[in-house]
Amino acid sequence: MNNIFGLVYSNPSYILIATGFFFLLFIPLIIISEFLFLEPFLVFSMYPETTLSFSLIVILSFLSSLAVSMNIYRVKLIKETKKIGSSIVGTIIGASAGACSCGPIAFSVIATFGTAGSIASSFLTIYEIPIRLTSIGILGIVIFITSKSLSRECKVKF
Amino acid sequence: MLKSMVHIKKIAVAGAAVTLVTILSIFATSYMSDFDTPRTSTTEGEFQKLELKQAPVLGYDTATVTIIEVGDYQCHMCKLWFEETRPQIVENYIETGKVNLVFLDMPFLGSDSIPASEATYCADDQGKYWQYHSMLFTYQQEIDDGWANANRLQAIAFNLDLDIEQFDKCMTTDDHFARVNYNKQVAVTEFGATSTPTFMIVNTDDGKAQRIVGAHPYSTFEDVINSLL
Numbered sequence: 001m002n003n004i005f006g007l008v009y010s011n012p013s014y015i016l017i018a019t020g021f022f023f024l025l026f027i028p029l030i031i032i033s034e035f036l037f038l039e040p041f042l043v044f045s046m047y048p049e050t051t052l053s054f055s056l057i058v059i060l061s062f063l064s065s066l067a068v069s070m071n072i073y074r075v076k077l078i079k080e081t082k083k084i085g086s087s088i089v090g091t092i093i094g095a096s097a098g099a100c101s102c103g104p105i106a107f108s109v110i111a112t113f114g115t116a117g118s119i120a121s122s123f124l125t126i127y128e129i130p131i132r133l134t135s136i137g138i139l140g141i142v143i144f145i146t147s148k149s150l151s152r153e154c155k156v157k158f
Numbered sequence: 159m160l161k162s163m164v165h166i167k168k169i170a171v172a173g174a175a176v177t178l179v180t181i182l183s184i185f186a187t188s189y190m191s192d193f194d195t196p197r198t199s200t201t202e203g204e205f206q207k208l209e210l211k212q213a214p215v216l217g218y219d220t221a222t223v224t225i226i227e228v229g230d231y232q233c234h235m236c237k238l239w240f241e242e243t244r245p246q247i248v249e250n251y252i253e254t255g256k257v258n259l260v261f262l263d264m265p266f267l268g269s270d271s272i273p274a275s276e277a278t279y280c281a282d283d284q285g286k287y288w289q290y291h292s293m294l295f296t297y298q299q300e301i302d303d304g305w306a307n308a309n310r311l312q313a314i315a316f317n318l319d320l321d322i323e324q325f326d327k328c329m330t331t332d333d334h335f336a337r338v339n340y341n342k343q344v345a346v347t348e349f350g351a352t353s354t355p356t357f358m359i360v361n362t363d364d365g366k367a368q369r370i371v372g373a374h375p376y377s378t379f380e381d382v383i384n385s386l387l
Binding site: 034037039040041043045047049050102103104106107108110111118121122125126 | 236
């Protein structure tokens with residue numbers, strides 16, 4: 001598995017893709033979850049009760065960036081897209097957890113969908129941690145399967 | 159069989175992509191709408207639209223600066239702000255007479271949010287608004303899990319030594335329902351709040367104001383209040 005990571009990230013383009021995707025997910029998530037405020041001043045704030053939530057966002061963003069960059073490598077290598085869907089699903093599940101909270105997204109969802117929106121918003125807020133853990137699990141499996149698949153394909157290719 | 163599996167997978171990938179785009183669109187729309195409305199400051203005229211004369215005030219009436227907090231008693235970020243940031247503001251600004259605080263209800267998160275807000279005004283009828291307000295945030299649990307149902311609201315009133323008969327009558331006859339709804343309407347339409355907690359910090363002498371969206375740390379409030387004093 002180490003060899004596969006070495007193989008993929010020996011190409012700086014994939015480090016760039018992974019880094020880019022990490023921040024593409026991480027920054028919106030910490031803004032939505034109210035860790036980073038842009039106005040009236042740029043402020044980062046973390047209450048002791050939200051440390052776990054922040055840690056899960058970091059892990060989720062990191063695993064998503066790995067899964068996506070490895071799958072892009074895989075697509076280029078064997079022209080097959082079947083695992084990208086799983087990475088996206090894992091990322092969406094993790095990103096949606098806690099996104100509602102008391103923020104503007106919850107307000108929009110509740111205003112648009114009424115009681116159903118309220119129930120959905122509550123569900124995503126209450127089960128934020130388990131949903132993020134599930135998402136991390138999905139991404140872990142995707143990375144494991146992708147690396148296995150890559151090592152098999154690479155053996156055939158080289 | 160294999161073809162149909164491939165077809166299903168394609169649909170699944172397309173579905174996932176559509177969901178991602180939808181989530182991103184909602185995110186962009188929600189936040190861009192925030193940027194459309196004046197966020198860093200508001201005019202004196204805008205502030206004067208808010209009719210909060212009957213709202214209970216925490217602190218001295220003579221304070222130069224007023225913090226208007228828009229909140230929902232079921233919002234966990236409001237609870238975090240209440241526990242982590244508010245005590246420092248109370249100690250350094252409210253107790254020293256520089257600032258006072260007003261709470262504007264925006265109950266939108268669940269079905270128990272409105273009764274919780276109503277209960278605070280029923281407690282206010284007996285002179286214990288802020289005590290009841292504090293109890294709600296102290297004992298807040300998950301949205302609509304029963305922590306703010308009728309029995310629990312009554313139990314809080316009992317713990318505060320309120321006249322239970324009067325409190326129950328107030329709750330069952332919805333004495334303050336119109337007031338809570340009015341506050342919500344003011345918060346959304348005139349205040350432009352789309353999330354809780356949202357704060358408007360106003361210098362009541364010159365009308366200068368600054369909006370803060372979210373459960374910011376104490377340092378943000380310190381900077382904004384000092385700039386308005």
